[in-house]
Amino acid sequence: MSKQDIRGTALITGASTGIGATYADRLARAGHDLILVARDTGRLGALAAKLRGETGVDIDIIPADLTNKADLAKVEARLTDDSSIDILVNNAGVALAGAFVEQDLERVDSMIQLNIVSVTRLAHAAAKAFAARDRGAIINISSVVGLxxxxxxxxxxxxxAYVTYFTQTLRLQLSPNVRLQAVLPGATRTEIWDRSGSGGAESLDPNMLMEVDDLVDAALAGFAQGELITIPSLPDPADFTAYDAARSKLLPNMSRNRSAERYRVGEPA
Ligand SMILES: NC(=O)c1ccc[n+]([C@@H]2O[C@H](COP(=O)([O-])OP(=O)(O)OC[C@H]3O[C@@H](n4cnc5c(N)ncnc54)[C@H](OP(=O)(O)O)[C@@H]3O)[C@@H](O)[C@H]2O)c1
Structure with missing residues (x-):
């Protein structure tokens, strides 16, 4: 899967279906032992049995609701204590359709717990362990929606947007031997479209909808190419480079001792 020595166990969150289950399939076939995390024990067990049978790798499952502090702590502890783990795929996530003021605040809160808090805490446990061993990889599943x-x-x-920024900033802090990637899928055919109340993937323009196998294969190709940011549907990576360069142009003027001239109202000329 990579040019360097990342041969160890992969811990994948949200592995019971969709993008996470597809990562499990690909990483098992690449010879990685797996630790699969999600709430649905039946689905995790069935996937583990199938992949064990087909690939012969070792697969452990951790049933966990990552919005639950005790469950999350269990997964953090595994990342801290199990030195065979080389890869964290921080994938579990939910979406919520509709206008902000119409959304159920408890579901909004739960989405923040899963998409931000659990991603952060798991990355912290993994980054600490990987930094100490000076090897490993953290793959954070973000989204183009954040742009x-x-x-x-x-x-x-x-x-x-948090996940992408977080990954970009970790890149500046961790040794290059700890690999990092933020994957920014566009619309991908998974259950998230039913779960989020968006009307299902079938309601989308088929020209905008990627199959999950293609998405994960592209993301892994981007990882193998050493990309920090992978947008699987983007034909020309120079477009993202240009976007990032436009942002960087703001840097010298982001913090100065005087306000910009246009805001100095009422000041004598
Ligand atoms: N599909 C898209 O169009 C798309 C586009 C951009 C980004 N993404 C991102 O890709 C990631 C995977 O999404 P997907 O499309 O594969 O969605 P999915 O098919 O709905 O799968 C989500 C996974 O997360 C798990 N999960 C949900 N809530 C959880 C919780 N509280 N604790 C632990 N696990 C939980 C689910 O398992 P259980 O229900 O068994 O817990 C499932 O395995 C997400 O971060 C999503 O934001 C998806």
Missing amino acids: APELQMAVYGATK
């Missing part, structure tokens, strides 16, 4: 307020998913998009 596009136009899509009007106020809180979901903000949680994904």
